Amino acid sequence: MVLPVQRSGMVVSSGWVAVGAGVGFALTIGSTTAAVPAVYPAAVLVAAAFAVGPSVTLGGAAGVIIHDLFRGAVGLWTAELAVWMLAYAGLVAWLDPDRTPGAPTWAARTALLACLVAGAYATATAAWLTAVLGGEPFYTGGVDFLPGLLVVVVGALLGGRLRESVPPLFAEERSHTPRVAADSAAPRPRRFDRRRGAALLGLGVVGVLWLVGAIGLDAFAHDLGKFGSENELRNYAGNLFGTGTLVAALGVSVLVGVYHYGDLVVRLSPLLVGCVVLSLRWFVSTRRLPDWGAVASDRRPTDD
Amino acid sequence: MTDGSQRGDSERATAPEPTRRQLLGALGGAAVAAGAYGYGTGSREAEQLSDSHPASRAHVEAATAVADAIYPQSVAVDESFVENAVFRRVEPTPGHFDALVETIEAVERHASARFGASVTGLSPGTRRQVLQSMNVTAVHAMPDGTTAERVRFYLLNDLLYALFTSPRSRPLTGIENPPGHPGGLAAYRRAPGGDE
Numbered sequence: 001m002v003l004p005v006q007r008s009g010m011v012v013s014s015g016w017v018a019v020g021a022g023v024g025f026a027l028t029i030g031s032t033t034a035a036v037p038a039v040y041p042a043a044v045l046v047a048a049a050f051a052v053g054p055s056v057t058l059g060g061a062a063g064v065i066i067h068d069l070f071r072g073a074v075g076l077w078t079a080e081l082a083v084w085m086l087a088y089a090g091l092v093a094w095l096d097p098d099r100t101p102g103a104p105t106w107a108a109r110t111a112l113l114a115c116l117v118a119g120a121y122a123t124a125t126a127a128w129l130t131a132v133l134g135g136e137p138f139y140t141g142g143v144d145f146l147p148g149l150l151v152v153v154v155g156a157l158l159g160g161r162l163r164e165s166v167p168p169l170f171a172e173e174r175s176h177t178p179r180v181a182a183d184s185a186a187p188r189p190r191r192f193d194r195r196r197g198a199a200l201l202g203l204g205v206v207g208v209l210w211l212v213g214a215i216g217l218d219a220f221a222h223d224l225g226k227f228g229s230e231n232e233l234r235n236y237a238g239n240l241f242g243t244g245t246l247v248a249a250l251g252v253s254v255l256v257g258v259y260h261y262g263d264l265v266v267r268l269s270p271l272l273v274g275c276v277v278l279s280l281r282w283f284v285s286t287r288r289l290p291d292w293g294a295v296a297s298d299r300r301p302t303d304d
Numbered sequence: 305m306t307d308g309s310q311r312g313d314s315e316r317a318t319a320p321e322p323t324r325r326q327l328l329g330a331l332g333g334a335a336v337a338a339g340a341y342g343y344g345t346g347s348r349e350a351e352q353l354s355d356s357h358p359a360s361r362a363h364v365e366a367a368t369a370v371a372d373a374i375y376p377q378s379v380a381v382d383e384s385f386v387e388n389a390v391f392r393r394v395e396p397t398p399g400h401f402d403a404l405v406e407t408i409e410a411v412e413r414h415a416s417a418r419f420g421a422s423v424t425g426l427s428p429g430t431r432r433q434v435l436q437s438m439n440v441t442a443v444h445a446m447p448d449g450t451t452a453e454r455v456r457f458y459l460l461n462d463l464l465y466a467l468f469t470s471p472r473s474r475p476l477t478g479i480e481n482p483p484g485h486p487g488g489l490a491a492y493r494r495a496p497g498g499d500e
Binding site: 067068072076223 | 442451
């Protein structure tokens with residue numbers, strides 16, 4: 001199965017933005033009426049980006065903001081949701097470097113991986129933003145978006161199938177660029193590029209480590225915050241680990257370190273992750289990795 | 305390029321299509337108009353509890369609605385109890401009531417944005433959902449923490465403190481005379497656990 005990822009991200013389609021804004025507004029009203037968490041309609045709009053491009057998600061974020069304005073209740077929840085949607089769709093568009101209209105699409109597993117990678121980074125970014133702005137801790141914000149991640153994955157798969165089934169429905173999005181070809185309505189599947197897949201996998205590992213690690217660290221630091229002072233924590237740790245051993249000293253040091261600096265590390269985590277990603281990119285660019293099975297002259301081999 | 309696609313392109317070229325600037329202008333205008341409408345209809349007359357108290361009658365109503373959601377069903381909640389036990393008590397620390405009012409307004413705004421109505425207009429079950437949606441139930445109470453932590457500290461803890469330091473909590477705790485509520489002479493004449 002071929003699951004197309006955004007293929008004409010160079011052009012913002014005003015029509016799809018308008019459609020996204022309307023649908024986003026309507027879905028948010030529906031979710032508030034039915035008391036369904038707003039992350040679900042947001043995830044539907046993100047999943048739509050896989051079928052028709054990120055313009056619809058851009059409009060969807062605008063729809064959410066307009067809805068909250070309409071309610072007279074714009075808050076951190078508005079920013080959190082809009083940032084998650086935009087970061088998700090933007091990352092998906094960024095991860096697919098080939099924007100030419102007739103370009104072959106990614107294979108399903110690569111697209112699925114891209115979906116998860118973008119989801120991890122978008123979720124961590126939104127949770128971090130909410131924590132920094134003082135809405136709620138990182139771990140609660142991050143956990144809130146995980147069901148949305150699942151909806152996006154399922155929706156992206158369904159969107160891919162829909163795009164395969166009725167390609168003329170999505171022809172308009174591609175036609176905004178001048179190089180429209182008649183056969184562009186039937187995207188060619190792109191064979192799994194191991195080199196690009198490995199880079200994507202590395203990026204995904206860093207993103208998942210960021211999300212899961214920051215959630216765990218933040219929750220742990222939050223719980224340790226119940227201790228009124230460092231002495232209380234040291235007494236507790238002394239009872240827990242004992243005294244006079246290396247394990248005890250190490251355990252107490254870790255607990256005291258998390259107690260004092262856990263929250264700070266979570267807040268600075270984007271810088272750390274940025275450094276790791278840039279280092280990874282530098283490492284990959286300076287060291288030529290073996291290209292297993294790929295055609296040397298074509299970095300985007302197809303099944304044709 | 306085929307003839308069909310050329311014809312399609314020429315048709316699209318002649319069709320009036322809004323520019324990106326026009327579209328963004330329309331979205332912005334709609335947002336401003338909707339916001340003005342929302343804020344206009346959402347504002348209520350603020351009847352202050354007293355000149356020096358930051359809370360209004362609307363805050364007491366909202367706090368009572370939250371109390372109705374978090375108190376056990378065996379406890380009857382009325383507005384006068386919440387007003388006297390929470391808002392009319394001696395302020396624990398300077399600025400406590402200001403923070404309490406801020407947290408009530410944060411809950412109100414969240415309820416309005418994500419559940420479509422004020423806290424007082426929602427069912428007790430949905431009010432609990434509001435608190436869960438804000439993750440108030442997943443954090444520890446901290447006076448200087450995030451909004452969720454402050455809501456837990458100032459609003460939920462105040463309401464629970466009011467309940468468990470009043471005789472209303474007797475069905476739950478069995479404590480008839482919590483601190484500050486002496487039972488009087490009749491209580492001293494009763495045998496422990498007895499009615500007389």
